Amino acid sequence: MEGVQEPDPDLLIEFDNVALRRGRNTLVGPLSWHVGPGERWVILGPNGAGKTSLLRIAAAELHPTSGSAHILGETLGRTDVSELRPRIGLSSAAIAQRVPSGERVADLVVSAGYAVLGRWREQYDDIDHDRAREMLAAIGADHLVDRQYGTLSEGERKRVLIARSLMTDPELLLLDEPAAGLDLGGREDLVARLADLAGDDMAPGIVLITHHVEEVPQGFTHVLMLRDGTDVAQGPLSEVMTAENLSETFAQPIVLSAEDGRYFARRDRR
Numbered sequence: 001m002e003g004v005q006e007p008d009p010d011l012l013i014e015f016d017n018v019a020l021r022r023g024r025n026t027l028v029g030p031l032s033w034h035v036g037p038g039e040r041w042v043i044l045g046p047n048g049a050g051k052t053s054l055l056r057i058a059a060a061e062l063h064p065t066s067g068s069a070h071i072l073g074e075t076l077g078r079t080d081v082s083e084l085r086p087r088i089g090l091s092s093a094a095i096a097q098r099v100p101s102g103e104r105v106a107d108l109v110v111s112a113g114y115a116v117l118g119r120w121r122e123q124y125d126d127i128d129h130d131r132a133r134e135m136l137a138a139i140g141a142d143h144l145v146d147r148q149y150g151t152l153s154e155g156e157r158k159r160v161l162i163a164r165s166l167m168t169d170p171e172l173l174l175l176d177e178p179a180a181g182l183d184l185g186g187r188e189d190l191v192a193r194l195a196d197l198a199g200d201d202m203a204p205g206i207v208l209i210t211h212h213v214e215e216v217p218q219g220f221t222h223v224l225m226l227r228d229g230t231d232v233a234q235g236p237l238s239e240v241m242t243a244e245n246l247s248e249t250f251a252q253p254i255v256l257s258a259e260d261g262r263y264f265a266r267r268d269r270r
């Protein structure tokens, strides 16, 4: 990639004029987006806005068609992604679907460091198992350690997969709709766990995709609102999470309220 600028070593994600095209369709961009250390971002936008595609570029799973994309100081197109990916924790529905139902939770989490799904290898050390249990405990799922993945509820599965994505001690944690499909209690439980994680200084930078402002955990710092692949608005939550920006993003009049660091939205029927 000629003409690509050098990465800023202080940024976790540094996308400049990034675009992703498939045939005649532009799925993402052109979009510039920078994520700094300690930041906790939420990506909001309607179905088909390009949220998952953007996150997959950040996960080094997709290469942008144009623009410059640096992740953790490495430049996509110039770096060996097999070395970059273990530095990124990713939890998504696509990964969830690939987990064999008979997989034991302990094995699923411990194998993350070796990037295998559903392939139990016996050479993991005690230190790996201790860390797996620690990651499960961090997300309130340590009691599930001996269960089979297929027997877990939707909410339990989400938490186990987040524990798995933390296993490698990633510098960047990417969560694609972690609260999708959860009931009210399950959602509140997960949102509270993510708020704890957001408040932990030792936790990696976090980017979370959601469809619902109610799922934005307390302690999140920034928001990127996407529509038709591009950013309607982005920046600190306190400035950018407004009814006006949500209305433009979702192309309908939205009323927004906030309480105790949580947000609530509905359509304005007046």
Ligand SMILES: Nc1ncnc2c1ncn2[C@@H]1O[C@H](COP(=O)(O)OP(=O)(O)OP(=O)(O)O)[C@@H](O)[C@H]1O
Pocket (backbone or CB within 6 Å): 022, 025, 027, 045, 046, 047, 048, 049, 050, 051, 052, 053, 054
């Ligand atoms: N390989 C592909 N070829 C063509 N179009 C694609 C391809 N993959 C995704 N798309 C389209 O790109 C757009 C963005 O998809 P993406 O999954 O990134 O959106 P999203 O915001 O995550 O949507 P949702 O909220 O429904 O999950 C969609 O219109 C989708 O149909």
